[in-house]
Amino acid sequence: MTAQLTATAVPPKSMRDIVDLACRAPSVHNTQPWAWRVEGNTIELYADPRRRLPAADTRGRNLTISCGGALHHAQVAARALGWEPTVTRLPKGSGSTLLALIELTPAPPSPDAAVQLQALRERCTDRRQFTSWPVPGARLWGLAATATKWGAHALPVLDPATRVRAEILVGRALDRQAADPRLAEEQQRWVDHGERDGVPAAVIPETSPSAATNALATVLACSPSATSGGSWTPPTDCSSCAEVPTTSTPGCAWARA
Ligand SMILES: Cc1cc2nc3c(=O)[nH]c(=O)nc-3n(C[C@H](O)[C@H](O)[C@H](O)COP(=O)(O)O)c2cc1C
Numbered sequence: 001m002t003a004q005l006t007a008t009a010v011p012p013k014s015m016r017d018i019v020d021l022a023c024r025a026p027s028v029h030n031t032q033p034w035a036w037r038v039e040g041n042t043i044e045l046y047a048d049p050r051r052r053l054p055a056a057d058t059r060g061r062n063l064t065i066s067c068g069g070a071l072h073h074a075q076v077a078a079r080a081l082g083w084e085p086t087v088t089r090l091p092k093g094s095g096s097t098l099l100a101l102i103e104l105t106p107a108p109p110s111p112d113a114a115v116q117l118q119a120l121r122e123r124c125t126d127r128r129q130f131t132s133w134p135v136p137g138a139r140l141w142g143l144a145a146t147a148t149k150w151g152a153h154a155l156p157v158l159d160p161a162t163r164v165r166a167e168i169l170v171g172r173a174l175d176r177q178a179a180d181p182r183l184a185e186e187q188q189r190w191v192d193h194g195e196r197d198g199v200p201a202a203v204i205p206e207t208s209p210s211a212a213t214n215a216l217a218t219v220l221a222c223s224p225s226a227t228s229g230g231s232w233t234p235p236t237d238c239s240s241c242a243e244v245p246t247t248s249t250p251g252c253a254w255a256r257a
Pocket residue numbers: 024025026027028029030062063065066069123124125126127198199210211213214215217
């Protein structure tokens with residue numbers, strides 16, 4: 001008997017459950033810019049460039065980060081459901097929309113499976129105003145350590161001078177956003193967009209505290225190279241990882257962030 005014949009086939013229901021849980025991942029404007037295909041014991045994750053935001057996401061950076069979130073969720077789901085995922089990123093190179101292969105082999109469910117599954121099912125973006133309570137540094141470093149575990153790089157901004165600089169950048173970005181009607185129109189189009197995608201108006205606070213986050217993302221996407229292109233650029237670089245990557249580190253780094 002060949003090794004192929006003796007390999008345990010992953011039941012279709014398990015495949016479906018893993019993909020369903022992966023689709024619980026956050027995505028920019030809830031565009032869910034991914035597509036899935038199952039081949040044997042392997043799940044293929046594709047970027048869906050038709051769901052890129054042409055005004056806000058010229059290079060597809062946020063699209064790729066969103067797909068990276070789905071890839072992360074797929075792995076957590078697989079481990080919790082008793083499958084060890086082996087991930088190959090960009091198997092067809094940088095010009096392809098095929099972002100990752102997730103090959104599944106049987107394994108004991110992760111010890112914290114119930115907690116992980118609950119977290120995947122219950123997670124959501126919290127857009128409420130931050131309180132004035134300081135977040136303990138240890139908590140922030142803990143979050144950064146978790147990012148590192150997944151191959152991303154996160155750095156808590158604790159130094160007051162750096163924070164002020166970041167705030168100035170955010171302020172400038174807000175000004176640029178406010179001056180671009182295309183961004184506002186695009187954002188509006190994804191509010192109450194559909195039953196399964198888009199952002200429900202009900203979850204957006206009147207004065208959205210996430211405006212600052214939006215703006216910071218815009219700063220990072222507003223380099224000359226970011227604004228010059230008009231279409232999704234397939235990932236090109238697998239070498240570097242960053243939680244908030246610079247405009248010059250596309251590709252796998254975006255997907256890991
Ligand atoms: C790359 C990326 C960028 C995002 N940017 C913002 C943002 O600027 N402001 C915001 O409120 N939410 C942002 N989100 C969160 C999405 O709006 C949210 O994930 C989506 O609406 C789905 O909702 P859920 O996270 O509650 O499932 C972002 C998510 C991703 C993955």
